Amino acid sequence: MRTLSPPVGLPALADTDLVGQVARVLTQAVVEGRLAPGSKVVEAGIARELGVSRAPVREAARLLEQQGLLVASPRRGFFVRKFAADDIDDIYDLRLCVERHAAVLAARNLTPETRDMLRRQIDVLHQTADLDDPARQVEEDYRFHRLICEVAANRRLLRLFDDLASELRMVIGLIGRLYDDPHEIARTHEPVLAAIEQGHPERIVAHVDYHIGHAWREVSKLVREIPA
Amino acid sequence: MRTLSPPVGLPALADTDLVGQVARVLTQAVVEGRLAPGSKVVEAGIARELGVSRAPVREAARLLEQQGLLVASPRRGFFVRKFAADDIDDIYDLRLCVERHAAVLAARNLTPETRDMLRRQIDVLHQTADLDDPARQVEEDYRFHRLICEVAANRRLLRLFDDLASELRMVIGLIGRLYDDPHEIARTHEPVLAAIEQGHPERIVAHVDYHIGHAWREVSKLVREIPA
DNA sequence: TAGACGTCGATTGTCGACAGTTTAGACTTG
DNA sequence: CAAGTCTAAACTGTCGACAATCGACGTCTA
Numbered sequence: 483m484r485t486l487s488p489p490v491g492l493p494a495l496a497d498t499d500l501v502g503q504v505a506r507v508l509t510q511a512v513v514e515g516r517l518a519p520g521s522k523v524v525e526a527g528i529a530r531e532l533g534v535s536r537a538p539v540r541e542a543a544r545l546l547e548q549q550g551l552l553v554a555s556p557r558r559g560f561f562v563r564k565f566a567a568d569d570i571d572d573i574y575d576l577r578l579c580v581e582r583h584a585a586v587l588a589a590r591n592l593t594p595e596t597r598d599m600l601r602r603q604i605d606v607l608h609q610t611a612d613l614d615d616p617a618r619q620v621e622e623d624y625r626f627h628r629l630i631c632e633v634a635a636n637r638r639l640l641r642l643f644d645d646l647a648s649e650l651r652m653v654i655g656l657i658g659r660l661y662d663d664p665h666e667i668a669r670t671h672e673p674v675l676a677a678i679e680q681g682h683p684e685r686i687v688a689h690v691d692y693h694i695g696h697a698w699r700e701v702s703k704l705v706r707e708i709p710a
Numbered sequence: 711m712r713t714l715s716p717p718v719g720l721p722a723l724a725d726t727d728l729v730g731q732v733a734r735v736l737t738q739a740v741v742e743g744r745l746a747p748g749s750k751v752v753e754a755g756i757a758r759e760l761g762v763s764r765a766p767v768r769e770a771a772r773l774l775e776q777q778g779l780l781v782a783s784p785r786r787g788f789f790v791r792k793f794a795a796d797d798i799d800d801i802y803d804l805r806l807c808v809e810r811h812a813a814v815l816a817a818r819n820l821t822p823e824t825r826d827m828l829r830r831q832i833d834v835l836h837q838t839a840d841l842d843d844p845a846r847q848v849e850e851d852y853r854f855h856r857l858i859c860e861v862a863a864n865r866r867l868l869r870l871f872d873d874l875a876s877e878l879r880m881v882i883g884l885i886g887r888l889y890d891d892p893h894e895i896a897r898t899h900e901p902v903l904a905a906i907e908q909g910h911p912e913r914i915v916a917h918v919d920y921h922i923g924h925a926w927r928e929v930s931k932l933v934r935e936i937p938a
Numbered sequence: 939t940a941g942a943c944g945t946c947g948a949t950t951g952t953c954g955a956c957a958g959t960t961t962a963g964a965c966t967t968g
Numbered sequence: 969c970a971a972g973t974c975t976a977a978a979c980t981g982t983c984g985a986c987a988a989t990c991g992a993c994g995t996c997t998a
Binding site for chain 1: 727729765768769773784800803807815864866867870
């Protein structure tokens with residue numbers, strides 16, 4: 483078998499790596515809400531549906547467990563992670579801690595090239611805002627934040643950001659529509675970049691705090707409104 | 711088969727979970743340097759040595775890959791992670807970021823009970839210093855820092871600390887003897903706790919910075935001296 | 939009728955096997 | 969003698985199978 487056929491069409495980056503493919507399909511299914519939180523992930527079922535054996539499915543599940551999308555219960559199998567309001571707080575608290583640091587480092591490493599990359603991404607955010615595609619908007623939002631982590635040039639930090647983002651993607655998938663006014667969200671990124679360009683650590687932290695704190699409160703509110 | 715026989719006697723917490731056991735045995739082998747950095751981890755070899763099949767070994771390896779102890783090269787297998795000086799910097803940079811935050815949170819959550827736990831752990835550090843058991847000393851050191859993360863009460867933060875610690879354990883395993891004067895190290899923990907008890911964020915950060923920065927410089931120096 | 943017990947199907951944990959790929963070593967050639 | 973080529977062994981990725989275990993349903997008893 484060459485490429486898995488995900489229930490709904492995916493980029494399907496033609497990997498020869500089954501485990502990676504299965505992991506991607508499962509991740510998509512989770513963040514898109516096709517696998518409801520708390521529901522059981524039956525190895526054989528997934529394997530059959532994807533036309534592979536259970537071995538790659540198990541390994542993929544273990545991967546996603548480490549990523550926090552699934553939880554393993556010995557002898558009972560894997561379940562789609564359930565999020566509580568506490569989890570949101572944990573994630574955002576850590577994200578804030580990480581992104582503050584990333585932004586300060588990014589300011590230190592900033593070059594004309596990387597600065598332009600960040601600016602361009604804000605432009606993309608504005609352009610995407612016209613598209614009325616919430617999922618895309620969320621992705622481009624993360625891309626901006628991820629860029630900051632890339633510029634910070636600490637691989638582990640970047641990986642941590644990716645892990646947190648994948649958890650948040652799931653939460654946001656549950657919430658559904660997140661942004662009332664995408665353009666306004668795009669605008670709120672500008673002071674962050676400005677602070678990074680100016681380079682005062684305190685100012686950077688303050689703006690990152692404001693920006694992410696806003697998202698935190700928003701997501702927190704929505705999760706408390708629409709709980710499982 | 712009931713309990714795996716690790717090359718050298720381990721606690722062997724009689725789990726019925728083979729994957730967990732294999733992961734523990736492999737971790738031990740790596741941090742104790744029996745598996746040299748860069749060396750290949752042959753699935754069948756490990757499986758044979760441990761009297762299990764390859765499936766649990768593969769899953770354990772995937773776990774350790776996510777933990778950063780092994781790296782996977784498709785179709786070529788797993789290798790014991792090699793550390794460069796850059797890695798040390800990445801790890802300590804992130805650790806500093808995390809522990810600053812943890813300490814500030816810990817101060818906020820501090821109760822008489824948790825304060826006593828931290829104090830007692832410093833006592834343990836002093837007692838251990840008399841034992842001339844470097845591995846144990848390192849473990850008790852981590853336990854103190856881990857306690858701070860526990861008091862901080864953010865599960866994800868705690869997990870991140872554990873991940874970083876497991877990577878550092880490996881590095882320190884490579885270095886061998888780390889502390890010249892264990893008692894002095896034990897003493898340097900005291901200002902950190904004192905700052906947490908007093909509760910001024912700036913002071914806390916300053917002391918954490920000093921304490922961890924010291925370790926950072928020390929480890930960094932030793933790694934640069936004794937590279938692969 | 940409510941609760942405890944036993945049975946049966948479904949699912950996981952583990953295993954051995956096979957095919958395709960990589961690697962190491964022998965052999966050839968300039 | 970060095971470099972390239974070919975061959976064989978070793979290893980990974982994947983699969984299907986089997987035993988152990990868990991959960992649900994039905995049955996028996998008070």
